[in-house]
Amino acid sequence: MSVWRKYNGALIPSTPPHIEVNTDNINQKLRDQKAFFARWTSNFDSSQPSEFWYVICDKKMNLEDYSRNTRSKINRAIKKLYVKQVSKEFIINNAYDVYRRAFRRYEATASPKSKKYFKNDLNKSEGNWDFWGVFLKENNQLVGYSQNKIIDNYCDYSTVKFDPNFLKFYSSYILYYQMNQFYLNQNFFSYVNIGARSLLHKTNTQQYLIQKFNFRKAFCTLHLEYRSPLKFIVKFLYRFKPILKFLKWNFIFNKIYALLLHEEIKRTFSFKLIQNINPIIIIGAARSGTHLIATTIKKNINCIYLNEINDLWKKRFPFLYLDEINEEQITPRKINNIRKDFYNLLKYKKISPYLLEKTASNCLRLDLVSKVFPNSKFIHIIRDGRDVAVSTRKKYFGDIRKISSQKTLSENSKNRFINFFDEINHKIRNGLTLLMLVSNSYRYLRMSLVLLGIKKRDFWGPRFRGYKKIYNSKSLIEVASEQWKYSVISVLDFFKKNPKENYLTVRYEELIKNPDEEVLKIMKFVLDSESFSKDKIKHDIKTSGFSKWDEVLSDHEIRTVNKIISNLLINLQYE
Numbered sequence: 001m002s003v004w005r006k007y008n009g010a011l012i013p014s015t016p017p018h019i020e021v022n023t024d025n026i027n028q029k030l031r032d033q034k035a036f037f038a039r040w041t042s043n044f045d046s047s048q049p050s051e052f053w054y055v056i057c058d059k060k061m062n063l064e065d066y067s068r069n070t071r072s073k074i075n076r077a078i079k080k081l082y083v084k085q086v087s088k089e090f091i092i093n094n095a096y097d098v099y100r101r102a103f104r105r106y107e108a109t110a111s112p113k114s115k116k117y118f119k120n121d122l123n124k125s126e127g128n129w130d131f132w133g134v135f136l137k138e139n140n141q142l143v144g145y146s147q148n149k150i151i152d153n154y155c156d157y158s159t160v161k162f163d164p165n166f167l168k169f170y171s172s173y174i175l176y177y178q179m180n181q182f183y184l185n186q187n188f189f190s191y192v193n194i195g196a197r198s199l200l201h202k203t204n205t206q207q208y209l210i211q212k213f214n215f216r217k218a219f220c221t222l223h224l225e226y227r228s229p230l231k232f233i234v235k236f237l238y239r240f241k242p243i244l245k246f247l248k249w250n251f252i253f254n255k256i257y258a259l260l261l262h263e264e265i266k267r268t269f270s271f272k273l274i275q276n277i278n279p280i281i282i283i284g285a286a287r288s289g290t291h292l293i294a295t296t297i298k299k300n301i302n303c304i305y306l307n308e309i310n311d312l313w314k315k316r317f318p319f320l321y322l323d324e325i326n327e328e329q330i331t332p333r334k335i336n337n338i339r340k341d342f343y344n345l346l347k348y349k350k351i352s353p354y355l356l357e358k359t360a361s362n363c364l365r366l367d368l369v370s371k372v373f374p375n376s377k378f379i380h381i382i383r384d385g386r387d388v389a390v391s392t393r394k395k396y397f398g399d400i401r402k403i404s405s406q407k408t409l410s411e412n413s414k415n416r417f418i419n420f421f422d423e424i425n426h427k428i429r430n431g432l433t434l435l436m437l438v439s440n441s442y443r444y445l446r447m448s449l450v451l452l453g454i455k456k457r458d459f460w461g462p463r464f465r466g467y468k469k470i471y472n473s474k475s476l477i478e479v480a481s482e483q484w485k486y487s488v489i490s491v492l493d494f495f496k497k498n499p500k501e502n503y504l505t506v507r508y509e510e511l512i513k514n515p516d517e518e519v520l521k522i523m524k525f526v527l528d529s530e531s532f533s534k535d536k537i538k539h540d541i542k543t544s545g546f547s548k549w550d551e552v553l554s555d556h557e558i559r560t561v562n563k564i565i566s567n568l569l570i571n572l573q574y575e
Helices: 024-033 067-080 090-092 094-105 115-123 164-169 172-188 205-213 229-245 251-276 290-300 332-346 358-362 364-372 385-395 413-429 433-438 441-451 467-473 476-496 507-512 515-527 555-571
Strands: 004-007 010-013 037-046 053-057 081-086 129-135 142-151 155-160 189-197 216-226 278-283 305-309 354-358 377-382 503-507
Touching: 004 024, 010 024, 010 377, 010 515, 024 037, 024 216, 037 053, 053 205, 067 081, 067 094, 067 164, 067 172, 081 172, 090 115, 090 142, 094 115, 094 142, 094 155, 094 164, 129 172, 129 216, 142 164, 142 172, 155 164, 155 172, 164 172, 172 205, 189 205, 216 229, 216 251, 229 251, 251 354, 278 290, 290 305, 290 354, 290 377, 290 507, 290 515, 332 364, 358 364, 358 476, 364 476, 377 515, 385 476, 385 555, 467 476, 476 555, 503 507, 503 515, 507 515
Parallel strands: 010 037, 155 189, 278 354, 278 377, 305 354, 377 503
Antiparallel strands: 004 010, 037 216, 053 189, 053 216, 081 129, 129 142, 142 155
């Protein structure tokens, strides 16, 4: 059985809601199935109330356990009706009239399918199904039925229909009572499910089952993934949701409005995510191993990873050329606006309890980061400034590799164009605005020319106060050394003002030397738990093959670098 099935143009899981589906390559699945979007849930039966839920029953109940009113109606139904399991063929041949008449009670634009489609749908149904019928005792007439999907010890009351002419005999009472007795009391199923929250049309069925048969809401998290370009269409149409509400009498507008209601619910989860997410902020001077730390953490926990989103952090400071943002520049309004920016970015991502963020320039604006995410945990990775200076110098000549990369860089024009467009796409998706593009046009132009190999070099990395003068008057190894010193001191100054339990310092050299021990330390800090054991660790950290600064730098360069950073190296207990 396929995990996903297409329903009304959407991909939905064919598995029970308590089983979380694998959403890897979901965009490819959308294209293959020619579906418009995918809908799934996670965190089934959460203790936290939410805007989306399934209505389930997982409690065994005998007749005497129901309310006096419910018992009375069940007993009255027993006098007129009886319930029994029937075959699929029986439903195919006898249930259409009940199905058609049931639509008289619905306040919806949908109409019953033709008899042909009704039969075809039943014939094509895959998997294990049970069928139940409600009959009049006097003439064995079918007055209601249920089509139930069975997976292991779970039952989904997938399709339940009643002839409205016979509801006065309490046909619904006797059917739900008998089915619950069979699945929960006699066969010990984990739960039965009547379906997810109804959004499009009013239905009293779910509330009726909650009140009469001890069903309850099993809260969960709703996820949507749109097939391009529907994502942008939905974003545009969402502004007109109040107008579309009045047009939902039309079948097409009704479908659109239903999708927008799902989008509305999804956004509530995204907003809650911003409020409740656990931010893990990776900081360190550029080329210190921040990417290595971040990707290693990502291997070990379920998280949203935002990598180098400098444009998002600076979106509310469009005319600020520096990456450094001082405390006096930070206003409550800017903090709230940046939170909204994160909300708008995260609402299209898979919900996760952790936000993993790594942007090298954050070293220079930690006051801002901590105010946007006051519950952040900071991981500071320190690397020998001389090695950092050597690695940074490479960036000026177009080396785009991460420290963790084992691949060699190809300098051909094809790869440069690919890298250029990847970078542009990354910036657009992560906060680049037209205003920022205009206000920083000269900087973006120079960056583009370097990526394309047209211009030899441009300043690279966090733009600290006074960097222009240093860049224009000093050698590249001096520029890199000054950048490392400025970044590290900025982080250390920030830590002096904050509780020690909020940050962890990791040495790059120790991480390479003893990856298992260091990763274990990091994960215990991230999860705030000592239960994380070494055997759970995942990483692909190299422990050899790195050149050292003393193998690369000349004697003159060593003296030059030491003149700039020796005091800080000594304070950090390097040679």
